[in-house]
Amino acid sequence: LSPADHLVVVRPNYATNIETPKAIGCAISYVDLDFDQGFAIDIEHVKAELRPNTKLISVTCPHNPTGTMMTRADLDALIALAEHHKCRLLVDETYRDLSYGERLPAAASLSPSAISVCSLSKAFGIPGIRIGWLLTRDPQLQETFLAAKEQIGICGSVIDEAIARATLERRDAFLASLLPEMARRRDIVQAWIDGETLVDWVRPQGGVVGFPRLNIDAGFDLDRFYTRLLEEHGAYVGPGHWFEMPKRFFRLGFGWPTEAELRGGLAAISAALRS
Incomplete structure (x- = not known):
């Protein structure tokens, strides 16, 4: 270039x-x-x-x-x-x-x-x-x-x-066990989103991240939400501005945490949205 x-x-x-x-x-x-x-x-x-x-x-x-x-x-x-x-x-x-x-x-x-x-x-x-x-x-x-x-x-x-x-x-053997497990984790996030009125997403077709959107009012303090999510609830997501997108979007990873950590993080997002 x-x-x-x-x-x-x-x-x-x-x-x-x-x-x-x-x-x-x-x-x-x-x-x-x-x-x-x-x-x-x-x-x-x-x-x-x-x-x-x-x-x-x-x-x-x-x-x-x-x-x-x-x-x-x-x-x-x-x-x-x-x-x-x-x-x-x-x-x-x-x-x-x-x-x-x-x-x-x-x-x-x-x-x-x-x-x-x-x-x-x-x-x-x-x-x-x-x-x-x-x-x-x-x-x-x-x-x-x-x-x-x-x-x-x-x-x-x-x-x-x-x-x-x-x-x-070992690629084929590795993926044979990894793909079903990551699909199951994606389903955990999907089940949470189905029951969470303040969050929606486009269901990922690949990878281990999604990009949910918050269904919030214009006056909602997004900076405070992200700070509270981390400092009070111990969970961290990638705010949309990382990707030159609005802050109401965030990157959510479901591949690295344990299942318990993933479920806890999703619950933390719901709590931070309402606290």
Whole structure:
């Protein structure tokens, strides 16, 4: 990327996918996901934001923080846009292995115009080893990535790589037990939301986070709610402003806590909303 380039970023998105091009000086157009539309990507909106100097379309799937997923038709349409406009489609697929329905193919496997990004930090729960990968079918882009990696870090930790290899060799067995357990935890959150009039969400289709919305009056003190939730009830969520979204949204993770902690955290949210 260079200051002359333009990006289309589907938002919310990871901060680095926004702040890095900002630091470079790129122009950015945002396509914001809408709760009332099920956080579905508006392909026509993406198309309308493309410019002659568009270099990249940036999306995540499964999406962070909503947990929603593109359809295969959406993915194909985005790839077609990238190919037609001679730009790249960047798909962060960190949660891809935690898809509760049909798992989409890696975007990079479908076109040289697509780049897939993945890691072991989310679905496999080992962010500390700092192992991830980029996929592209473009040989020139592969060389560019390798050159950049060499400048960033000459070599990785062989211990971290050994842990990553051992994890991937057990991938199928790991996911066979993990996916049903995470789906059960998602159902725990769903049952809470079904009985909580002040909270609603779009049911996640992948990953271990959701992005509920508070059904509150305009005068509700959101800053006080988040402070009280933490200081008086010992629970913590990611306020919407982390993702350049309104504070009435928050990211809720259901993968890391124990079941008792998850249920306790949900009860704490209900209590903080009414205290």
